[in-house]
Amino acid sequence: MARTCMARAAVSLLLFVAAAVPIMAVDYTVGDSAGWTTNFDYTTWASGKTFATGDNLVFNFGSSHTLDVVDSSGYNGCSASNALTTFSTGPVTYNLKTTGTHYFICGVPGHCSNDMKLSVAVSGSSSGSPPSSSAPTTPSGSPPSTTTGSPPPPSSTTTTPSSAAAISLSTALFGAVVAVLAALS
């Protein structure tokens, strides 16, 4: 009886972990090759994309710009005076941790009013990721599963967030399975 309860708890844990870990986090390079700069239409850039919690926005910019995380009034009024967070130099990888609309502007005077502003609507990470055909590939550190030309390197010294998440997921699932087996034996 107690063992059955333990097994159920372990299975619940396993399901919880599997559901909680984002399966496919995506890195979006803001502005693509243009980066984070003035006179770029970030509204159009974001319009064709679906953002989910766990995804990252990668802002590429130099010291002539800033990245200010603001609220809707800061976004609409181009004011960074109440910025939640300010990054004074790039690149910045910003993790979209919460659902809702996230607002970003450049705090350098005149830049936000020259289109250097971005808002993205973030939805919860669904278990069934949309089969997006426009998902960008990660620039480096991606697993060599799809490349066939070059031999896969031995275990890399750098660990990408996605592979780190996969490792932690694997560890958690392994632990849960061990718990189930221990409970059933």
Ligand SMILES: [Cu+2]
């Ligand atoms: Cu700027």
